[in-house]
Amino acid sequence: MNYQDLGFKCGLECHQQLEGHKLFCRCPCLINDENKPDIVIKRKLRVVTGETGKTDEAAAFEMKRDRKFIYEAYSTSSCLVELDEEPPHEINKDALETALQVAILMNAKVVDIIQFMRKTVIDGSNVSGFQRTALIATDGRIQTSKGEVMIPTICLEEESAKKISENENEVYYKLDRLGVPLIEIATDASLKDPEHVKEAAGIIGMTLRSTGKVKRGLGSIRQDLNISIKGHPRVELKGFQDLRSIPKTVENEVIRQQSNIKKEIRKSEVRKVEPDFSTTFLRPMPGAERMYPETDVETIRITDDLIKKIKIPELLTEKAINLEKRYNLNPDLAREIIEIPYFEDFVRKFKNVDTRHIAQVVVEIPKEVKARFNVNTDNLKETDFAFVLNALNEKMIARSAVVDIMKELAEGKKVVLDNYKTVSDSELENHVAEITKKNPGASFNALMGEVMKQLKGKVDGKKAAELIKKILK
Amino acid sequence: MKKEFSQAELAEIKTKDNKAFKGILIPSSEKDTIFIKLKSGYNIGILKSKIKGVKKLGKIKIERPEATQHKHNKALPTISILHTGGTVASEVDYSTGAVYPRFTPQEIVAKFPELGSAANIHSKLISNMFSEDMRFAHYNKIAKEIESEIKKGVNGIILTHGTDTMHYTSAALSFMLQDLPIPVILVGAQRSSDRGSSDAFLNLASAALFIAKTDFAGVAICMHANMNDNDCLILPGLKTRKMHSSRRDAFKAINAKPIARVNYYKQIAEFLTHDHKKISKGTKLKVHLLRENLRIGIVRSHPSMHATELKAYSNFHGLILEGTGLGHFPVSKIDQKTGENEKILSEIKKLAKKMPVFMTTQTIFGRVNINVYSTGRKLQEAGVIGNYSDMTAETAFVKLAYLLSNHKNKEEVKRLMNENLHGEISKRIVGEEEFL
Numbered sequence: 001m002n003y004q005d006l007g008f009k010c011g012l013e014c015h016q017q018l019e020g021h022k023l024f025c026r027c028p029c030l031i032n033d034e035n036k037p038d039i040v041i042k043r044k045l046r047v048v049t050g051e052t053g054k055t056d057e058a059a060a061f062e063m064k065r066d067r068k069f070i071y072e073a074y075s076t077s078s079c080l081v082e083l084d085e086e087p088p089h090e091i092n093k094d095a096l097e098t099a100l101q102v103a104i105l106m107n108a109k110v111v112d113i114i115q116f117m118r119k120t121v122i123d124g125s126n127v128s129g130f131q132r133t134a135l136i137a138t139d140g141r142i143q144t145s146k147g148e149v150m151i152p153t154i155c156l157e158e159e160s161a162k163k164i165s166e167n168e169n170e171v172y173y174k175l176d177r178l179g180v181p182l183i184e185i186a187t188d189a190s191l192k193d194p195e196h197v198k199e200a201a202g203i204i205g206m207t208l209r210s211t212g213k214v215k216r217g218l219g220s221i222r223q224d225l226n227i228s229i230k231g232h233p234r235v236e237l238k239g240f241q242d243l244r245s246i247p248k249t250v251e252n253e254v255i256r257q258q259s260n261i262k263k264e265i266r267k268s269e270v271r272k273v274e275p276d277f278s279t280t281f282l283r284p285m286p287g288a289e290r291m292y293p294e295t296d297v298e299t300i301r302i303t304d305d306l307i308k309k310i311k312i313p314e315l316l317t318e319k320a321i322n323l324e325k326r327y328n329l330n331p332d333l334a335r336e337i338i339e340i341p342y343f344e345d346f347v348r349k350f351k352n353v354d355t356r357h358i359a360q361v362v363v364e365i366p367k368e369v370k371a372r373f374n375v376n377t378d379n380l381k382e383t384d385f386a387f388v389l390n391a392l393n394e395k396m397i398a399r400s401a402v403v404d405i406m407k408e409l410a411e412g413k414k415v416v417l418d419n420y421k422t423v424s425d426s427e428l429e430n431h432v433a434e435i436t437k438k439n440p441g442a443s444f445n446a447l448m449g450e451v452m453k454q455l456k457g458k459v460d461g462k463k464a465a466e467l468i469k470k471i472l473k
Numbered sequence: 474m475k476k477e478f479s480q481a482e483l484a485e486i487k488t489k490d491n492k493a494f495k496g497i498l499i500p501s502s503e504k505d506t507i508f509i510k511l512k513s514g515y516n517i518g519i520l521k522s523k524i525k526g527v528k529k530l531g532k533i534k535i536e537r538p539e540a541t542q543h544k545h546n547k548a549l550p551t552i553s554i555l556h557t558g559g560t561v562a563s564e565v566d567y568s569t570g571a572v573y574p575r576f577t578p579q580e581i582v583a584k585f586p587e588l589g590s591a592a593n594i595h596s597k598l599i600s601n602m603f604s605e606d607m608r609f610a611h612y613n614k615i616a617k618e619i620e621s622e623i624k625k626g627v628n629g630i631i632l633t634h635g636t637d638t639m640h641y642t643s644a645a646l647s648f649m650l651q652d653l654p655i656p657v658i659l660v661g662a663q664r665s666s667d668r669g670s671s672d673a674f675l676n677l678a679s680a681a682l683f684i685a686k687t688d689f690a691g692v693a694i695c696m697h698a699n700m701n702d703n704d705c706l707i708l709p710g711l712k713t714r715k716m717h718s719s720r721r722d723a724f725k726a727i728n729a730k731p732i733a734r735v736n737y738y739k740q741i742a743e744f745l746t747h748d749h750k751k752i753s754k755g756t757k758l759k760v761h762l763l764r765e766n767l768r769i770g771i772v773r774s775h776p777s778m779h780a781t782e783l784k785a786y787s788n789f790h791g792l793i794l795e796g797t798g799l800g801h802f803p804v805s806k807i808d809q810k811t812g813e814n815e816k817i818l819s820e821i822k823k824l825a826k827k828m829p830v831f832m833t834t835q836t837i838f839g840r841v842n843i844n845v846y847s848t849g850r851k852l853q854e855a856g857v858i859g860n861y862s863d864m865t866a867e868t869a870f871v872k873l874a875y876l877l878s879n880h881k882n883k884e885e886v887k888r889l890m891n892e893n894l895h896g897e898i899s900k901r902i903v904g905e906e907e908f909l
Contacts, residue, residue, distance in 0.1 A: 041701050
């Protein structure tokens with residue numbers, strides 16, 4: 001497809017959750033609070049009459065439904081602020097600093113005075129009926145392989161509540177996520193093709209992660225896309241779970257719009273991204289957002305002095321190049337290593353283990369365990385890696401034992417290191433001598449196989465091979 | 474039909490670092506800054522020192538739809554909504570962010586259509602103020618307005634009010650409006666009505682429903698019963714207090730039960746007490762105004778108190794004490810460090826000679842009893858009254874103002890302070906397993 005000829009227009013909006021505490025109260029950012037909801041409140045939201053005189057189709061859509069909103073709250077992760085029973089507290093200064101760092105990394109111009117706004121939201125996802133949001137910086141840019149992409153706005157806002165279920169009369173929400181700081185980054189509509197959209201999303205995500213302050217894992221960053229081709233109004237796609245699904249989904253949307261044009265259906269709407277790269281209707285396109293000042297929050301003056309004091313983090317891409325050089329890693333491994341915050345700690349701590357081997361333990365071996373044994377290794381924690389590396393560092397185990405130990409750790413088993421204890425050189429010599437005696441005339445390979453089978457994970461293969469060669473001579 | 478209600482200035486601001494911002498200029502109190510509302514809806518502030526130039530692009534008219542006229546329906550009761558301020562009836566101008574009031578009956582019904590289906594609505598703006606700014610003069614004005622509405626023959630009155638001192642006003646009106654033939658319901662909001670989650674809608678609709686559906690007469694407060702948008706409580710005007718700085722259900726009955734529970738969505742109003750006053754066409758309202766220049770103080774006892782704190786009230790007309798526990802002030806010298814306490818006692822004595830000095834308790838719940846400890850007995854000997862009263866300090870304060878305004882004889886005022894006139898003192902406080 002020639003996207004230029006199609007009049008392909010596409011802009012990206014990335015929403016990234018931050019770690020720490022919520023934007024306007026001291027509740028921790030516990031997404032998916034595992035405690036039991038201990039407060040349930042029922043509310044109605046009124047659609048406050050519009051000012052423009054025009055009917056907002058999305059507002060009318062929600063108002064017609066006249067639904068009751070049921071909020072499940074957790075006292076571990078929400079307080080009266082989330083319940084809309086207390087005014088917002090002072091802004092989370094760490095979150096503000098992170099937003100400013102991102103603005104600086106994207107060469108954006110930070111506004112002089114930040115004013116938080118109330119953006120009217122009527123689907124119940126904000127208990128108050130509005131989302132608190134502020135424009136932090138304008139006129140940023142990122143570099144892509146297909147040229148510069150402009151970042152017209154960088155905003156800091158509150159995350160909404162998560163919908164659990166709904167029926168005709170009621171919508172159920174969980175409040176754990178409500179109020180978590182969210183950085184919103186919007187590109188202009190200059191993205192050139194589906195692959196370019198994915199690349200830009202990747203660069204924005206990488207920049208955000210460079211601060212070290214963002215949440216990780218499924219749902220912690222969300223991409224919305226605005227897409228249109230010549231002759232079709234703008235369509236918003238929401239709910240990408242994975243960057244890899246972007247190109248195919250964008251392509252499908254373009255095909256859908258093309259067929260719409262043929263059928264003379266031209267509808268501007270919000271669509272939900274499905275796992276099979278298709279999209280389904282979500283709601284009509286909302287009208288111009290109604291915003292008015294959040295008078296409960298003071299305006300924030302961003303002085304030049306304050307900007308100067310902000311530490312600018314190294315971009316992960318730059319950090320990868322540095323790591324590559326410093327530790328003589330291959331570029332792919334380095335790119336994965338930068339996402340592991342404790343890697344350099346490990347290098348400092350486990351001096352007897354080769355740096356490249358540390359990198360293998362934290363990046364490659366979990367993948368190998370997953371592929372070979374079909375064991376989920378995503379739950380391996382920093383402490384698990386430290387356990388294995390410490391054993392290597394203290395020469396308690398051989399390298400060949402790592403895969404099996406990691407497998408046991410991933411399966412949640414308690415690992416008994418004694419089972420993997422390295423055999424001493426003299427013991428090894430005895431073993432090899434015995435096996436050679438028992439198998440007269442056997443080839444090197446057969447002997448090697450037998451030794452490794454018997455002493456699996458307890459010997460260094462290289463050493464065993466040397467010994468066998470010596471005896472065979 | 475559209476009508477213009479305000480104008481906004483469109484402008485382009487160029488900054489010294491060559492940024493350009495186009496939008497609506499927003500008035501601000503910060504002198505060194507210009508606030509502008511961008512097309513995206515966001516407001517930002519730009520320091521004047523960083524601005525190269527401001528190009529005015531002309532004024533734009535901001536219009537709002539005019540509310541439609543509602544016809545009088547003879548089958549429905551007529552309710553007068555009197556506004557004293559607060560944010561119950563205000564609305565936001567989304568283009569500038571300014572809040573403006575909507576007070577005409579048409580505007581009120583346009584904003585709260587559920588009111589129009591329950592009653593014929595009259596509406597009047599009495600004042601537009603924060604309730605903490607109110608003085609006795611405002612109580613007089615409100616009382617007179619209510620009187621004139623009753624003369625017009627309305628079936629009930631809703632008084633919209635800031636919540637901070639709503640319980641003072643409800644107590645004041647309970648004393649000032651004697652033989653009130655109809656319901657007067659005070660309604661406030663803890664969340665302003667510009668937001669979808671405002672409690673104003675349900676509080677107002679529930680008050681109107683209560684007026685339309687029941688035979689209640691008298692002064693009461695209607696606010697949320699809990700954090701949910703379902704039940705509202707009708708609370709006794711003389712025995713209610715704001716007990717939370719921000720929750721929707723901040724208002725609680727003190728040493729008393731709520732009068733009724735109202736569920737607007739189920740259209741139910743259920744009485745929780747059996748002795749409410751009933752609507753009576755025959756009774757004639759008598760309005761007792763307050764003396765506007767009265768000086769009545771409220772002083773709270775605390776550790777390490779100083780006599781000078783009391784001295785400040787020497788030229789007042791009356792004083793409410795908020796004692797600790799059963800009604801105590803630090804009045805005993807027990808060692809070298811407590812000499813100040815003797816001075817406090819002597820100061821209270823002096824004050825009690827000049828004016829009624831009435832004891833309440835800062836525990837809020839429960840009754841004053843200054844017989845139990847020697848401290849209480851010393852206070853009684855000093856002339857402090859209020860023994861066995863369970864009035865809140867706020868109600869006692871208002872009652873003292875009402876009595877001092879309408880009785881010349883000080884001894885008579887003291888006697889009446891200790892007597893239950895209109896339900897302000899409970900004869901019995903019944904046991905509840907948990908009172909809060």
